[in-house]
Amino acid sequence: MFDYAQDMGKETREAILDAAEALFAEHGFRGTSLRAITQAAGVNLAAVNYHFGSKQALVEAVFARRIEPMNRERLARLQRWEAAGCGDLEGLIDAFAGPPLELAGEPRGARFVRLLGRSYTEPDERLQAAIRGMYEPVIERFKQAFARVLPHLPAPELYWRLHFLVGLLAYLMSGADLMRLIASCRLCDPLDVEALKSRLQRFVAAGLRAPVPREQGAVPAVRRGG
Amino acid sequence: MFDYAQDMGKETREAILDAAEALFAEHGFRGTSLRAITQAAGVNLAAVNYHFGSKQALVEAVFARRIEPMNRERLARLQRWEAAGCGDLEGLIDAFAGPPLELAGEPRGARFVRLLGRSYTEPDERLQAAIRGMYEPVIERFKQAFARVLPHLPAPELYWRLHFLVGLLAYLMSGADLMRLIASCRLCDPLDVEALKSRLQRFVAAGLRAPVPREQGAVPAVRRGG
DNA sequence: GTCTATAACTAGATAGAC
DNA sequence: GTCTATCTAGTTATAGAC
Numbered sequence: 130m131f132d133y134a135q136d137m138g139k140e141t142r143e144a145i146l147d148a149a150e151a152l153f154a155e156h157g158f159r160g161t162s163l164r165a166i167t168q169a170a171g172v173n174l175a176a177v178n179y180h181f182g183s184k185q186a187l188v189e190a191v192f193a194r195r196i197e198p199m200n201r202e203r204l205a206r207l208q209r210w211e212a213a214g215c216g217d218l219e220g221l222i223d224a225f226a227g228p229p230l231e232l233a234g235e236p237r238g239a240r241f242v243r244l245l246g247r248s249y250t251e252p253d254e255r256l257q258a259a260i261r262g263m264y265e266p267v268i269e270r271f272k273q274a275f276a277r278v279l280p281h282l283p284a285p286e287l288y289w290r291l292h293f294l295v296g297l298l299a300y301l302m303s304g305a306d307l308m309r310l311i312a313s314c315r316l317c318d319p320l321d322v323e324a325l326k327s328r329l330q331r332f333v334a335a336g337l338r339a340p341v342p343r344e345q346g347a348v349p350a351v352r353r354g355g
Numbered sequence: 356m357f358d359y360a361q362d363m364g365k366e367t368r369e370a371i372l373d374a375a376e377a378l379f380a381e382h383g384f385r386g387t388s389l390r391a392i393t394q395a396a397g398v399n400l401a402a403v404n405y406h407f408g409s410k411q412a413l414v415e416a417v418f419a420r421r422i423e424p425m426n427r428e429r430l431a432r433l434q435r436w437e438a439a440g441c442g443d444l445e446g447l448i449d450a451f452a453g454p455p456l457e458l459a460g461e462p463r464g465a466r467f468v469r470l471l472g473r474s475y476t477e478p479d480e481r482l483q484a485a486i487r488g489m490y491e492p493v494i495e496r497f498k499q500a501f502a503r504v505l506p507h508l509p510a511p512e513l514y515w516r517l518h519f520l521v522g523l524l525a526y527l528m529s530g531a532d533l534m535r536l537i538a539s540c541r542l543c544d545p546l547d548v549e550a551l552k553s554r555l556q557r558f559v560a561a562g563l564r565a566p567v568p569r570e571q572g573a574v575p576a577v578r579r580g581g
Numbered sequence: 582g583t584c585t586a587t588a589a590c591t592a593g594a595t596a597g598a599c
Numbered sequence: 600g601t602c603t604a605t606c607t608a609g610t611t612a613t614a615g616a617c
Contacts, residue, residue: 333437
């Protein structure tokens with residue numbers, strides 16, 4: 130026998146998550162009231178606190194629902210990359226940046242990716258910690274992989290460059306449209322995922338491969354032998 | 356004779372701007388109430404509406420106060436770069452990225468730079484338009500300069516790459532601390548402005564200089580000879 | 582120009598009937 | 600599980616005394 134009550138509960142839950150995701154992406158967390166969410170979802174105001182406990186918990190549930198599958202796809206590509214011999218820097222960049230950028234190309238995913246990109250600059254410390262927790266194991270695996278294709282880079286230099294990669298990706302995910310400052314959409318459509326991916330790959334690969342100067346800090350400490 | 360009333364008014368105005376800047380940077384626009392601002396500034400709640408008219412107008416005044424001098428410094432460096440012969444890509448990157456990053460190194464400036472970086476992903480369309488207006492003439496000058504040092508790049512490729520530069524800079528300004536995902540502060544201190552500047556310069560210069568493949572689209576048209 | 586007091590509204594959360 | 604009604608607290612903005 131079906132438990133209709135449970136089914137209804139699940140539908141309500143999902144409807145709230147969908148509406149919250151869309152409204153958060155458009156107006157931000159503080160700009161979205163529970164009243165707006167429940168109205169858009171076609172459910173009762175009290176349902177949010179019944180199903181999630183609080184607005185904060187709802188926010189975290191919105192992220193948890195989508196980050197896990199995205200990161201699974203990243204790790205799957207990373208494994209294929211390792212199986213193929215660990216030599217291809219462009220392929221590794223794609224394993225990391227491809228899943229979120231491709232998700233951004235889908236109508237449903239675009240909302241979430243924008244929300245995720247924006248969340249990195251959100252002042253909510255608790256949310257940041259929750260999201261960092263979902264990323265840590267993935268980042269750790271990719272750090273090791275990048276270190277393997279770029280073995281000549283000293284650790285700090287590698288970490289700075291990975292920081293630039295992660296930061297640039299975060300910016301692109303946020304959907305912040307600074308491209309409007311630079312070019313018309315005719316010349317460069319920031320929503321053209323394939324164009325974006327190939328250009329990003331080229332740009333970032335070149336940055337990661339940039340030669341390292343002898344002196345690493347402001348003051349060179351010791352001249353290297355070879 | 357001094358107009359004491361006017362002097363007091365100016366002090367109140369500045370106190371409000373200072374407090375608003377600090378609180379906006381820390382808690383975001385919506386997370387900061389006029390009550391919090393006026394309390395921090397040591398002025399009366401009603402003073403905000405007297406001096407600025409509304410919260411929205413206060414937000415825009417906070418930006419206008421600091422963006423203009425920052426962009427003037429950028430243009431001054433651009434002129435020195437042009438006077439020096441227009442050949443040095445690293446110097447041009449510094450003219451563009453140096454002023455905001457150096458401002459971020461000062462205690463007072465850091466707050467504002469974080470706020471500015473975050474503002475790009477803020478959902479407030481009116482604010483975005485206001486800020487874009489302050490940037491447009493500067494971006495236009497720099498576009499021309501970059502086109503001059505990178506004359507072999509087709510326009511769309513140049514614009515994509517400049518978009519990456521601007522986006523990465525926006526991320527760095529936001530102070531979003533994704534570096535915490537990658538490395539301990541011991542190895543790479545994201546607040547070390549000089550280290551950041553030199554690393555960014557190297558990374559971005561390499562990305563901008565990356566060779567352009569023959570085939571620009573998804574399908575290669577012609578096999579490359581070398 | 583600055584203050585107090587308050588209007589007018591919106592928020593998140595909950596109690597209790599169904 | 601879902602609803603209505605309501606509580607408490609916080610918001611921007613303003614009117615009017617000083």
